[in-house]
Amino acid sequence: MEPMILFAEKKDKEDVQQLLWEVGLGISGDIEDHVLLRVEGKVGAVGKLFQTSPNRFHLEVLGVRNDQRRTGLGGFLLSALTSWPWNYCRSIISSARGPYEVTTVPMHDTGLFYKKHGFEVCGFSQLSSQYVEQCDACSDRENCQPVPMIFRFPGYKRQREVVTMPQFRILGSGAGTGVPSFFCSCPACQEARENPEYTRTRSGAAVLTNNTMVLIDASPDLRSQLVKNNITKIDSVFLSHWHYDHFSGLGELEYYVKLDRIEKLPLYLPPSAVAQFESAFPNLLDIFNIIPWQFGQRYQFGEVYLTPLVANHSIETAGLLIESNEKRLAYFTDTSGLPEETEKLVSGADWLICDATFYGENWYPHSHMSVEQAIELGRQVKAKETILTHLSMHYSQAVTTEELKSEVSRYPNVLVAHDGMVIEI
Ligand SMILES: [Zn+2]
Ligand SMILES: [Zn+2]
Ligand SMILES: [Zn+2]
Known part of the structure; x- marks a missing residue:
């Protein structure tokens, strides 16, 4: 001893x-x-x-x-x-x-x-x-x-990545099961097994400026997403809603805060999720500084503003309007269409990054969208570009990324999201 x-x-x-x-x-x-x-x-x-x-x-x-x-x-x-x-x-x-x-x-x-x-x-x-x-x-x-x-002492702390322009980065572009999902051998899952660039981890994103990083949602794949994207610092966490595929990675941040950051990390939660957070993660109460976000309020992070807007999902859920000096990006991972008020606020956005969980029949028309519906929503809100995300690829009808891309290429301003996709704002 x-x-x-x-x-x-x-x-x-x-x-x-x-x-x-x-x-x-x-x-x-x-x-x-x-x-x-x-x-x-x-x-x-x-x-x-x-x-x-x-x-x-x-x-x-x-x-x-x-x-x-x-x-x-x-x-x-x-x-x-x-x-x-x-x-x-x-x-x-x-x-x-x-x-x-x-x-x-x-x-x-x-x-x-x-x-x-x-x-x-x-x-x-x-x-x-x-x-x-x-x-x-x-x-x-x-x-x-x-x-x-x-x-x-050499110091093992890693330095912040330098970004010249603010950027929105898609960390995860998959729905709840991820692609491949371990129990599935559909063509989409097989495609991702053979070619890992078609892997889709669970939904999440990052807003990076030269001096701040806001993590949007903490997917169960959070650790691998941060490593893969070379993200070394997190300054705030913003949660869209309290569903497993969006919150369960919070536990991954305990060691980062305790060993590297040292001070509490601001965590913006849906007001209705604060009590659930406290009962799910009693061990994390001393590493997060809880801030219940408010719909319609504009939060500033570096030179970027985030505004939570009402989405149509089974529980209280925010989509985000993200504004830089010049650009507007609307990020709605879990929604079924948009409430009228929200539609007005995101109208004409440079990008609509949107729930496209289903290909073919939509099993949950009140909570999610299909590829077809997402493309239609983009057209309706006059988004300059629509990016499909939260893709299950195999609920209802399976579709490979190759197939989906070729189908979507008919629309000049529609793209299929992928993990690690960067949009400079
Ligand atoms: Zn599958
Ligand atoms: Zn959800
Ligand atoms: Zn989700």
Whole structure:
């Protein structure tokens, strides 16, 4: 079992003092600021970190009891302190975690030990000034021969993708079962098995600008969608409605928020879904900041505006009007036609991205649309381009993507969505 690193308590003061005295060091500030490792009940190693700036720590103290030398205890403590300095430091001035550095000034001939643990020699100018002054003022400098050293953590955080123009990206273009669905061997599912570019994950989208990313719906395929689209940051989540194929990926965001983002993620929910969210995901209450969205309200994200508009679905559902400086895009994944009021608001949009769940007979005419109906709706609202999404490809009548594309090519302004489709707005 690994020994446990704990913060020192008042009662440890004498033991810590004794240990540090043996190695020519002393307690620096409060005893409670030190961390220690106990071996058979006795203090075996001691360390103390001080945060000097948001991404910079200084290791003020590191000592190992004489009879614990060469047991690996000191290296174990040093590795822990340099791997998770935030966890082992009391003087936190910033909890925003990014790539960071740890400096130290080893005494005597201990430089090699630090080198073995990832430190390299640096100049005094790299140290925070208080430590330079400390060495300058030291009467024993000749004897100490202080050599400043630095540990640079490479940082595993991925940077935000640069987009030159705001874009709307379709992450998932499939209906609830996805294509291929595991239990189906229809021509559409076979086509997707043979050619993965025809795979359709469950419905979702992203609005990306150069400084923000809004995730629209969290499909059960969310993780693979984010990886495939090289999306590294999420700034807000907007849920259209509380159906499994649109909300169940929320659980995928827990680790992102806890390990990378650190602060709560705004989650815009249908007002009627707040209670369902709370009972379905009690473990996520502390990672999301819940905002019930309101129909007709315009929400700004970077230079883009999102307005939830009423859709015709079996439960409270929003379609979104997405506006940039120049363009208007209407996104309605789950709807059966549009209420008159909504139709007016999206009239003449540059794009209507629209529910086309069924090919052939529409099993749920009050909740979804067929390909034919979606094309007709695009014409009715005078959309410049209609993009068919939320495609089941195999309810009612199966159709392959190749077949659907060739059928749709008769209409000059109708396209079939695919996963990863990008529309610059
Ligand atoms: Zn199928
Ligand atoms: Zn739905
Ligand atoms: Zn759906």
